[in-house]
Amino acid sequence: MKSGIVIFPGTNRERDMAIALKKVSGQDPVMLWHRQTSLPDLDLLVLPGGFSYGDYLRCGAMAAHSPIMREIKAFIEKGGYVLGVCNGFQILTEAQLLPGALLRNRSLRFISSDGYLRVERNDTAFTSQWEKKAVFRTVMAHGDGNYVASSETLSRLEGEGRVLFRYVNAEGVMNQDDCFANPNGSAHAIAGVLSANFRVCGMMPHPEDLVDPLMGGEDGKPLFASLVEQFTG
């Protein structure tokens, strides 16, 4: 799997992502600088977490106007796959490559703890290695993970099956109003969504930080294994 990681000023989880991609795919990802105006030949582009431009103004807003975003749009149009995690998800929504927006957590505090996600479908490039409705543990680390969208957008997302991950409790039960099961207060407890063509995925938590038993588990590994499967068969 040929993957590339996009670095904006203030990106800070690119190393975590590189470790995870290397570990699961066996191949080092290419690091791409936000000013680049051409992309190498790639299967997958990843927008990792961080605080691009300090998350000043709105999370992801300024990075969404970086020169590389034009290349990313072209890459998607040509059939490429994109994963945006945390700040990467925020950037993808600000660039309108994914619907909705991410607001300040309901608690108004940064949340750094483990949470649980439910895999809503396993027939996608990002989730094929999970069972359907599998529940997995993942690291959360964000201040703005509260997913909002208009009610039309939400019903379109639900109708088209584009909600990929939802926050749940350890038993897999979703409860939008429970501050433990849905810590940011996301609409429909949404943690991750897909684009209409199912090739762009954005999610708030960090599967890349749980790919090693030494660091507390391998719960995030299936995401990367799914992508490897997609590109290498």
Add this chain to the structure above:
Amino acid sequence: MLKDGVLDPQGKAIEHALHVLGFLDVENVRAGRIIELETAAKTQEAALKQGEEMGRNLLANGVIENFSVEVIQ
């Protein structure tokens, strides 16, 4: 400013804090952002137009926010 209908967690928290402080008759608190800047635009209209462009392109997120522009000489 967040659009009507978008829940404003910050505004809600501020409202709560104000009530705790004893400002009991305050309600519908909404928190927004204000950005002041200087421009070399020659006319009032040009400045307004520029402000609106900046709002649409970067300063506000149309999905969740409204904005308005005011020119002060």
Add this chain to the structure above:
Amino acid sequence: MLKDGVLDPQGKAIEHALHVLGFLDVENVRAGRIIELETAAKTQEAALKQGEEMGRNLLANGVIENFSVEVIQ
């Protein structure tokens, strides 16, 4: 709004982004917060006074921020 002389990292970053977007004649960008609320105060003066109290006690951080209050009917 941050007091004059206090570093405004937000404003600085926004200015930079506006320049990248081609708004080259923009400068001195400062970012602040605006808080809208409804009060049951009976008179204009009472509302103003209440607003100032809220600003001093909670809404603004007097160490680094200035604030002003406006009453709209």
Add this chain to the structure above:
Amino acid sequence: MKVDEALGRQFGLSSDEYANMLAIMGRTPTLTELGIFSVMWSEHCSYKSSRVWLKTLPTQAPWVIHGPGENAGVVDIGQGLAAIFKMESHNHPSFIEPYQGAATGVGGILRDVFTMGARPVANLNALRFGDPADKNTARIVDGVVKGIGGYGNCVGVPTVGGEINFHPSYNGNPLVNAMTVGIARKDRIFLSAAAGVGNPVIYVGSKTGRDGIHGATMASAEFDQDAMEKRPTVQVGDPFVEKLLIEACLELMATDAVVAIQDMGAAGLTSSAVEMAGKGGVGIELNLDHVPQRETHMSAYEMMLSESQERMLIIISPERIEQAKAIFDKWELDFAVIGHLTDTGHIVVKHKGTIEADIPLEPLADQAPLYHRPTAPHPSPEPLPVQFSTSLSLKEALLRLVGCADLASRAWVWNQYDSTIGGQTVKRPGGADAAVIRVEGTDLGLALTTDCTPRYCQANPRRGGAQAVAEAWRNLSAVGARPLAITDNLNFGNPEKPEIMGQLAECVQGMGDACRALDFPVVSGNVSLYNETKEANGSARSILPSPVVGGLGVLDKVELAMGMSMPKSGFIFIVGPT
């Protein structure tokens, strides 16, 4: 402004210190010169009250590469790698503006570590707050915790550990001690001694504003109600710029262009320029016209004393200017040549065609005040009454214990700190007695802890000091690490009071005893004095003596790190006498 002894006093110089300055200068100094003397001779920069005692601490071991005297301590952790670490306080600023005070504290200690060529891999902290029932405490706790998280999370360095206690003596004077640990190749460590007459002096990072002018002297002045009026001395941190600065500096250091480098910390341009030139035994000439400025009409005095954050001073060779500039341009940071090294042994500061300062560096350093302040034995407090209450059931007693502020869960704090970023955190907060991180790309682990029990130090300073060191050692051992060295932060009250000086002296000796007994040297640290609050009746209340210890140990096989969660079955052993 007329420079005379009265003004000197306002700047914190005693009559003797003022007279000594006149003798060195041989003339009445300019305002800028007075400013330079006053900050260099402040408690904060000169350690004039504590130096005699700090010198008694053991600082050597075969694995120590650099002990105190550099920006941070450096120890050998094997496989050609070194751990670089230090702790620093930001107590006074955190009382005035908790968020920014704590945030800029984290920023400052990060710079002390990456300035030596290390990539910061972990942050820790030690916090002390007032009585939870005091009206200010909640606001200060909230601001400090948000500030530490806000800065560390944005910069992308995991906050993996720390400690928090509450006591009324910290009501008007919280303690915010921040520690950073970084990793570098042993043969790629950067020092601050300038060298090479004619080499350019480069300024990088953020622009200079009027932030925190006189912060360094404020940090050494006793606190009172007036402190509230000194508000504009608060600096605002920009963790985003710090992140860029880390990446840019590490990129520059990967070339062989850097001769010397130092962050602009307390007393900004003054202390960095004076220390770099002083350590290298060269002179330095600065032209302030070239300093990147955020505000207009700044004077030489203001620029020399500004404490604007996220700035560094670098000496490189002249033919490397273009290469260095390209790196800082890429990271969108300011870059300016603001002077050069000379052979005069003086610091010369020029601004708009005038010489604003011309001071010989050797006497500025060598004749810095050094006080053997009188000590008085610390009156030992009354023994605590021993009460056995039979009316409490075991369950009630347990509930009362876990409900008290000093024992309650700290999860609400560490859940606001990103502890996993970097993907190397093996034992997170709450997971073990010490935090454990893997050294990326190796089997090595680092164990990290901060410890101090001020109550013990109050009861018996010598044993309390020793206990803090021993506790750090135990915490490191408990996760399976080999304890290597400590950094420390000595937080005390007013050293001009003999009983406070007595506490300090005893605590330091206790620490030294323990360090020697455990082969656990001190490689870096910081001192924060004048931690007192004026009470309403005018009396000053000192904080509890708080010599905080930051310990570092190494595990050769990180996968063997032990946690403290109980397995589902097994036996419990207690080791040692009860």
